[in-house]
Amino acid sequence: MRISPGALLVVIAVLVPFVVEFRTALSWFGVELSVLESVALAGVLVLGLLVWAMWPQNGGEMGSADSN
Amino acid sequence: MASATEKQETDRVREIGHDEYDPVGTAILIGIYFLILVLLWLFMYFVEFLGNGPTVVGALQPVLLGVGLA
Amino acid sequence: MAMRNAYVDQFPSEARLISAAFWSSFLALAIGGSLGLVQALHRTDYLRFIDSVDYYTVLTAHGVLLAITFTIFFLVGIFTWAVTTSLDRGLEDLRFSWAWYAMMVVGTVLVGVSILGGVVDSIDMQADVLFTFYAPLQAHPAFYVGLVLFVVGTWLAGADWFRTWWAWRGENPDERIPLPTFMTLTTTLFWYLCTLGVALSILVLLLPWSMGIVDSVNPLLSRTLFWYFGHAVVYFWLMPAYMMWYIMLPKLSGGKLFSDPLARVVFVLFLLLSTPTGIHHQYLDPGIAEGYKFIAMTNTMFLLLPSLLTAFTVVASMEHGARQRGGTGYLGWLKALPWRDPVFTGMALAGLMFAAAGFSGMINAGMNINYLVHNTWWIVGHFHLTVGTAVALTFMAAAYWFVPQVTGKQLWNRSLALGQVLLWFVGMTFMSNAMHRSGLFGMPRRTAEPQYQGFNFEPAAGTVGEINAQVALGAALLTIALALFLLNMVMTTIGGESDAIPDNTYAGTLSGPEDAPVVLDNLKLWTAIATVLVVFAYTLPLASIIDAGGLFGPGIEGFQLTIGIDPAIVLESVREVMP
Numbered sequence: 001m002r003i004s005p006g007a008l009l010v011v012i013a014v015l016v017p018f019v020v021e022f023r024t025a026l027s028w029f030g031v032e033l034s035v036l037e038s039v040a041l042a043g044v045l046v047l048g049l050l051v052w053a054m055w056p057q058n059g060g061e062m063g064s065a066d067s068n
Numbered sequence: 069m070a071s072a073t074e075k076q077e078t079d080r081v082r083e084i085g086h087d088e089y090d091p092v093g094t095a096i097l098i099g100i101y102f103l104i105l106v107l108l109w110l111f112m113y114f115v116e117f118l119g120n121g122p123t124v125v126g127a128l129q130p131v132l133l134g135v136g137l138a
Numbered sequence: 139m140a141m142r143n144a145y146v147d148q149f150p151s152e153a154r155l156i157s158a159a160f161w162s163s164f165l166a167l168a169i170g171g172s173l174g175l176v177q178a179l180h181r182t183d184y185l186r187f188i189d190s191v192d193y194y195t196v197l198t199a200h201g202v203l204l205a206i207t208f209t210i211f212f213l214v215g216i217f218t219w220a221v222t223t224s225l226d227r228g229l230e231d232l233r234f235s236w237a238w239y240a241m242m243v244v245g246t247v248l249v250g251v252s253i254l255g256g257v258v259d260s261i262d263m264q265a266d267v268l269f270t271f272y273a274p275l276q277a278h279p280a281f282y283v284g285l286v287l288f289v290v291g292t293w294l295a296g297a298d299w300f301r302t303w304w305a306w307r308g309e310n311p312d313e314r315i316p317l318p319t320f321m322t323l324t325t326t327l328f329w330y331l332c333t334l335g336v337a338l339s340i341l342v343l344l345l346p347w348s349m350g351i352v353d354s355v356n357p358l359l360s361r362t363l364f365w366y367f368g369h370a371v372v373y374f375w376l377m378p379a380y381m382m383w384y385i386m387l388p389k390l391s392g393g394k395l396f397s398d399p400l401a402r403v404v405f406v407l408f409l410l411l412s413t414p415t416g417i418h419h420q421y422l423d424p425g426i427a428e429g430y431k432f433i434a435m436t437n438t439m440f441l442l443l444p445s446l447l448t449a450f451t452v453v454a455s456m457e458h459g460a461r462q463r464g465g466t467g468y469l470g471w472l473k474a475l476p477w478r479d480p481v482f483t484g485m486a487l488a489g490l491m492f493a494a495a496g497f498s499g500m501i502n503a504g505m506n507i508n509y510l511v512h513n514t515w516w517i518v519g520h521f522h523l524t525v526g527t528a529v530a531l532t533f534m535a536a537a538y539w540f541v542p543q544v545t546g547k548q549l550w551n552r553s554l555a556l557g558q559v560l561l562w563f564v565g566m567t568f569m570s571n572a573m574h575r576s577g578l579f580g581m582p583r584r585t586a587e588p589q590y591q592g593f594n595f596e597p598a599a600g601t602v603g604e605i606n607a608q609v610a611l612g613a614a615l616l617t618i619a620l621a622l623f624l625l626n627m628v629m630t631t632i633g634g635e636s637d638a639i640p641d642n643t644y645a646g647t648l649s650g651p652e653d654a655p656v657v658l659d660n661l662k663l664w665t666a667i668a669t670v671l672v673v674f675a676y677t678l679p680l681a682s683i684i685d686a687g688g689l690f691g692p693g694i695e696g697f698q699l700t701i702g703i704d705p706a707i708v709l710e711s712v713r714e715v716m717p
Contacts (some may be wrong), residue, residue: 006478006556013560014232014490017567020608024575027599028111079392079476081464086648089461091396091454093471097158101493107498112507 163211170203178613179197193586195256201269202346248284276696332370356691391459399654414675480555484535495523516577
């Protein structure tokens with residue numbers, strides 16, 4: 001893990017306001033996302049985040065992040 | 069009272085004193101905050117002032133028309 | 139067996155008092171929070187099982203129980219902990235302490251029963267006056283008597299903290315005031331200053347009026363006296379949350395408070411500026427000249443200073459902890475913070491939400507931009523970020539540390555607690571975002587029926603239906619988070635004693651009180667300046683309000699919402715003020 005499970009959960013939670021506000025901000029540029037598209041976007045972001053977090057770190061130095 | 073303040077912390081790997089501590093990360097975060105503040109301020113100008121008519125003067129009539137009172 | 143040194147071991151009698159205050163607070167949170175869900179589902183038309191007329195009863199209970207009862211019961215517990223822990227001595231006389239607690243309880247019960255009378259026919263009272271209980275809305279006298287008892291109870295609690303400090307000072311004449319006690323005392327001082335206004339409003343105007351001793355009151359005067367107290371009260375809730383961020387977060391992060399002197403400066407600034415700003419809630423009130431509003435706006439903008447100082451000091455303290463825990467890089471240190479700890483994470487997320495609330499707060503504070511959002515749902519979105527998250531989430535996170543301290547019992551489920559603070563954050567994101575946005579297109583607050591006939595709101599993005607769905611979703615998540623919090627508290631309290639309770643400590647400092655100018659501890663001086671600022675900001679507005687409308691106003695009849703108002707009368711009064 002590149003990041004502790006606790007921190008990962010927090011990052012996912014903090015992602016929510018960004019996704020919600022992103023939709024409003026985009027509409028200002030004339031791009032209208034539907035609710036479903038926003039949820040899909042959030043899903044992709046969370047998935048990407050999980051992949052990044054789970055990917056083994058270079059040199060195989062596992063579990064160096066704090067794990068309390 | 070010194071006796072009640074924290075002395076030992078189990079997860080501590082090093083001790084950073086007053087003089088060698090440089091809160092550069094804090095400066096970055098606060099900088100980001102001010103950047104968002106400035107951007108929102110610009111955004112507000114475009115959306116709320118250029119996007120709408122005068123806010124107070126003249127706004128009463130259409131609203132009351134909408135409610136069906138006038 | 140290692141010797142346990144929790145708060146309950148040091149001060150067993152005080153721990154019982156604090157525990158009682160916490161549970162009073164949680165009870166108010168449980169009732170008030172559930173009513174929040176009722177309102178959210180009613181307003182958004184998802185589930186309606188109350189009459190729309192009763193909405194105001196529910197709204198009043200939600201506002202009073204959460205904004206007054208939940209917050210203040212919790213903070214008297216925190217302040218009692220802060221004074222006794224940092225002075226290392228118990229309260230002077232526990233009988234006195236239980237007396238102020240009992241007074242607050244009796245006051246709350248009176249207020250609660252009179253509000254309940256709005257929906258229960260067998261109680262011949264009503265108090266559908268909302269948390270902002272100014273005229274012309276009129277409540278049963280029991281409501282006002284209850285409020286007075288509650289506030290006087292907090293005054294006596296403040297006296298208790300001062301007594302303890304005076305006794306300590308007698309034995310330690312040359313010591314600096316320990317920071318947690320300093321924070322408690324400065325907060326108490328502006329609480330005394332601001333509650334004078336609401337006490338006057340209740341005792342001179344509202345109570346005699348509701349008892350029929352006087353026929354009418356000057357509504358603008360009662361509004362102005364309410365907001366004289368009504369803005370400072372938000373700092374009364376916020377200062378204990380600030381205290382937690384200053385003296386607990388650095389410790390939880392594994393570091394030290396960056397600067398004790400800066401913390402003292404911040405609390406002194408709040409003592410000075412909390413009260414002479416109330417008129418910024420009245421930017422749209424006719425009858426107060428623009429110039430006075432401008433003074434209030436200037437004072438309000440100065441209040442950004444201590445808040446931004448706090449942002450810097452608290453984040454710098456967290457960074458110090460993270461770097462001591464091995465964190466590196468410009469932002470990489472964030473990963474080294476103890477995110478697994480619900481106490482830390484709850485407080486950190488509360489602080490993050492407060493930073494967002496700063497954005498909408500600056501909009502509210504500006505006189506011209508305020509016109510855009512005044513009386514819309516934007517305001518409700520704003521204060522659910524401040525009192526509803528910065529304060530409430532900090533208090534809930536703090537409870538995960540404090541309840542074990544005052545009971546000697548280990549937190550029942552730490553993972554559930556972490557999930558709970560995250561769920562609260564996500565739920566509030568949904569709800570508050572939708573409220574802010576709907577305020578921008580003019581959706582009104584304080585109504586069960588926000589729609590108009592023959593008029594459609596035009597959201598900048600999405601639809602009104604989506605916004606309603608977002609509010610309902612957020613409110614549902616918040617209610618689940620609330621239930622999880624209460625479950626954890628109940629299970630912790632009925633659990634067995636544990637030896638694994640951490641010691642009762644707070645954060646040390648990188649730059650200590652010896653670096654702070656001695657004048658910062660001169661409470662008499664700051665109180666005097668605060669009083670002078672209040673006199674400057676309020677004498678002329680109050681004089682002109684009384685001059686224009688008289689002390690008891692021009693024949694204002696009280697409105698009692700549950701009795702119902704004839705629509706024809708409302709229409710007539712609207713026509714009168716229209717050009």
